[in-house]
Structure formats: C-alpha cells, structure tokens
Amino acid sequence: MNEHNFLNGAVRLPPGLLTLSGVSLYMVYSYRALAETERLVGPEGLAYVHTSFGWSLGLAWLSYGLELLAGVLLLVAARRAELQRGSPTRA
Template sequence: MRVTFGCLVIAAGICGALSFAFLAASLGTEYWYIIEMNPVNSSDSEDISSHSGLWSVNEGGKMYADSIDSFTADYSKYSETELRMLNMHSAIVVVLPLSLVLLLFGGICGLVSSLARSPVLLTGTASYFFVCSLLTLCGVSLYIIYSYLAVAETERLVGPEGLAYIHTSFGWSLGLAWLSYSLELLSGILLLIAARMAKLQHSSPTMA
C-alpha cells in the first residue's frame, strides 16, 4: 500500500492536535502526583489522601492552591535543597505552558506548509515540533526529578518511619504529558517524511 502526501500530512495534523489536547488536559488537571496515606489509627471513612497538579493540591476532596509560590517566595528562608526545588518548579511552570503555546502555532505552520507543499516549510515545521517535544520532555523530566527531591527532603525531615504508611505514585496527568511528547515527536517525523516526498515530487518533472 502506497502512502500518499495527503495521508502523511493528515496523520501529522491529527497527531499534532492530539498532542496539544493531551498536554492541555495534563496541565489543567491535578493528578500529576498522588499521595495515599494509611495510618494504623485512621478510620476507614477518613480520607487523608491527596493528589496534586502543577499549581494546586486536592486534599480530601478540597482544593488548595500550591502553598509555595516559586516566583514570589522569600529565598532567604529556604535550604539549598529547597532552593533547588523552587527553581525547578519555576522552570516547570514556564516550560510546559510554553510548549503548549508553541504547539498551537506549530499547528498553524503545519497547515500552511502542507497546503504549500513546500519541502523547506515542511522541514522547518518538523524541526519546530521537535523543539516543542524537547520542551515537553524537559518539563516532564524536571517534574519527576522535583518529585523525587521532595520525597527525599520530606524523609530527611520526618525520618523513614514518618513515611512508613505513605504510598506515592505518579498519576495519569503525567502520563498524558508523556503521551503528548510522543505525539509531538511522531508529528515531526511524519512532516519530515512529507517534506522528503514533496521534494521528490518537485524534482521529478525537472529530471524528466
């Protein structure tokens, strides 16, 4: 079965649209990190588990804004590890939304380059999507490192016994961000293939 130029750019467009939707859903939900607490003396009806997003925390069904504002915090009150975490959080909440905005413009560039069937524009748009995927990868990777540092710092403060009845895990919001990253890469690859096909089509009449 021969793959046509139209099929390639449509597939790239679908992947790009899905990557935008998944990243937007990821940023707008609070299931990046899940904390389940099961103390021995806790009643079954008591809900003290929590899940958090990039800007808010849900504890027992109640939503709270993130207690640390990494942009306005007084850095003199924090330890070196806490300062590192604040800087990482600042980077995360800038890089991931930036990637989302760039994806929107990438979709417009992809539409224009596909209609023009320009190998140069298609290659440029593919490179643009690769940059977006790199930003998403950096943001997600920083969040994972940030989360592990937070757990390590908490364990240092309360001791291993303080975390004995606490189970932590990453949630589906983070999974959506990873899926968005994969689709951004796939969009770039499909656009590169489309650029190659358009270049061959343009050179065929000349060669003849």
C-alpha cells in the same frame, strides 16, 4: 550570539523536547522534596504514602511520540496535496 539567532534556534527545537525536559525536572525536584520530607518526619511518618514517578515520564514520552507522529502525518498529507495539485487531474 545575538537575540535574533537565539530565537531562531529556540523555534527549531521540538516542543516535545521542552515537555520532556520539564517533566524530567519535575521528577527530580519531586524526588528531592520527598527525600527531604522523609528526612524531616522520618520513614515512619511516610510509611503509608506511596509515591511513583515513573508514570509521569512514561506519559511524557507517549505524548512526545504522538506529537512526532502527528507532525510526520501532517507533512506527508501536505506533500500528497502538493503532488496532487501539481499533477493533471483525471476526468
């Protein structure tokens, strides 16, 4: 695969998908870091620390959904503008 084909394929990926991948990786590495910290200091050392990763993924999905919605609305608006431009105007 040459570089030109790779770049064309990368541009076609929805940017939100990259965001979700990044957030998922962040959550995995954060969870592993927390597990390693707990192993080093023991459960007592983290007794008063509350960690939650679910909200990160929830916000990422919300962002992705809103991004898709904005894209669809822009496409619909562009299509309507194109149709109005092509039809004769009413006086």
